[in-house]
Amino acid sequence: MSSLGGAPWYILEFGDELVYFTPYTTTLLILALVFTVLALVSRPERQVEALFGTDAIYAKDTTVDQMRFRRFMAIACGCASMGAVVTGDLFNFTLFVALVGITNVGIVAAVKNRHVQNAAFQYGLVALTATVPLFAGAGIVAATTGTLSIVALASGTVPQAPFFARALLCLGVVGEGMAPFYAAKAEMFRAPGAPYVIMCSLSSLLIFLRVAEVVMVI
Amino acid sequence: MIWQEYSVGLLVVLACGIVAFVALLLEWDDLHRLLLIDLVEIPSLGVIALLGTDLAEALILPGLVVGIAELLALSQIYLHKEGIADRKVSGLNIEVISKADAPVIISVILIVYGIVLSGFTGGGIAGLGIVFFFMARGAKEHFSLLEMASGVSWALWIAAFFVFMVLPQYWFLALMGAAIGILLKVTVKMALVGMMWGRPDE
Numbered sequence: 147m148s149s150l151g152g153a154p155w156y157i158l159e160f161g162d163e164l165v166y167f168t169p170y171t172t173t174l175l176i177l178a179l180v181f182t183v184l185a186l187v188s189r190p191e192r193q194v195e196a197l198f199g200t201d202a203i204y205a206k207d208t209t210v211d212q213m214r215f216r217r218f219m220a221i222a223c224g225c226a227s228m229g230a231v232v233t234g235d236l237f238n239f240t241l242f243v244a245l246v247g248i249t250n251v252g253i254v255a256a257v258k259n260r261h262v263q264n265a266a267f268q269y270g271l272v273a274l275t276a277t278v279p280l281f282a283g284a285g286i287v288a289a290t291t292g293t294l295s296i297v298a299l300a301s302g303t304v305p306q307a308p309f310f311a312r313a314l315l316c317l318g319v320v321g322e323g324m325a326p327f328y329a330a331k332a333e334m335f336r337a338p339g340a341p342y343v344i345m346c347s348l349s350s351l352l353i354f355l356r357v358a359e360v361v362m363v364i
Numbered sequence: 365m366i367w368q369e370y371s372v373g374l375l376v377v378l379a380c381g382i383v384a385f386v387a388l389l390l391e392w393d394d395l396h397r398l399l400l401i402d403l404v405e406i407p408s409l410g411v412i413a414l415l416g417t418d419l420a421e422a423l424i425l426p427g428l429v430v431g432i433a434e435l436l437a438l439s440q441i442y443l444h445k446e447g448i449a450d451r452k453v454s455g456l457n458i459e460v461i462s463k464a465d466a467p468v469i470i471s472v473i474l475i476v477y478g479i480v481l482s483g484f485t486g487g488g489i490a491g492l493g494i495v496f497f498f499m500a501r502g503a504k505e506h507f508s509l510l511e512m513a514s515g516v517s518w519a520l521w522i523a524a525f526f527v528f529m530v531l532p533q534y535w536f537l538a539l540m541g542a543a544i545g546i547l548l549k550v551t552v553k554m555a556l557v558g559m560m561w562g563r564p565d566e
Contacts, residue, residue, distance in 0.1 A: 237423050237426075241426050241427075241430060244430045244434075245430070247434070248430070248433055248434050248437060251434070251437055251438070251441070252437065255437070255441045255444075258444070260445060260447075263441055263444055263445040264445060266441055267394060267438060267441045267442060267445055270434065270437065270438040270441060271388070271397055271398075271401060271438070273434065274401050274404065274405065274431070274434045274435070274438065275385065275388065275401070275404050277405070277408045277427070277430065277431065277434075278381045278404060278407055278408040278411070280408075281408045281409070281411055281412055281427055282377075282378070282381075282407075282408065282411040284412075284423075285411045285412045285414065285415060285423075286374070286411075288415055288419065288423075289370060289414070289415055294419075
């Protein structure tokens, strides 16, 4: 198999579904794992608010209890990113990416603030529309090449996936990974978020890096 | 021949997708956009269905589940965003439906037909029957009991898969277990999704 991320060290097969570990995907997996563990053990950051015009400073107390849902979503997001970076099945990849999209909506939306929820809602609309190009890309690859296995597609024994399908796949991942823009919009000023909101940015980065590998080898 | 049909189908589905995208662009009201998103969801399933093999059926189900999950999440966000999450919804509140026998008959037909179909589709139809009955009657439901039933039937389904892998000679037993497990699971899950109006602690 000619692979962009190096020769696979290990290919784990469950019937026709498979998971493979190349140096590239393993690196991404370790990154996702480390940040998931960090989200698991770290406490929420304490936000400090300065009152304009005076010299008063408030330190808001944010407990883990208030952040329970966001922490759960951050961990789920980490698991979904881990799945997305190691899976060797194109449709599973699209499903994991869609799951990253949903959990990102969850991370952003858990704040009880109208502005934040507005941002989360708009991002959710983008994430849901992005499933069309995402599934269309995977569907067209399956229809033209007859397989969804990235290893088989990379081996050169099946026809190359059409450019259109790869472009759709990229477009879908960009749509699902749009979260950091909305998260930044919502979080920077209005809501206590760290460290859980980091998962939004990290998972988007990971799926962007993975889709680059996928579209180059298929 | 089949390739021509696939290309035409693909063109039609993508055209539908583009129409839905344009509608989303033009619409500014958030509730209407939420409803339009449902319309966008259909081309994304249609493009998988175009494969026309049993693989397509296996791929549609997770695609559908992802779509429903996002739609439910978005509608919850919408409720909180607009501050209408605390409004009580306890049924359809239509007198004809809540007094007459028709909902019972329709629900029974749907449930029986669902059981006959079995599997995922049957579960969906039977679940629809239960949802319709509860919506018509506005009955109080026991979430914990339903959740337990869902969990147990899921475990049955998974156990059947292990029988397939470990003891293939009992495949018929496993097949029946998997069919019944998924039927119960989808029925209960669908009923739960249909009845969870607001948080359970309210």
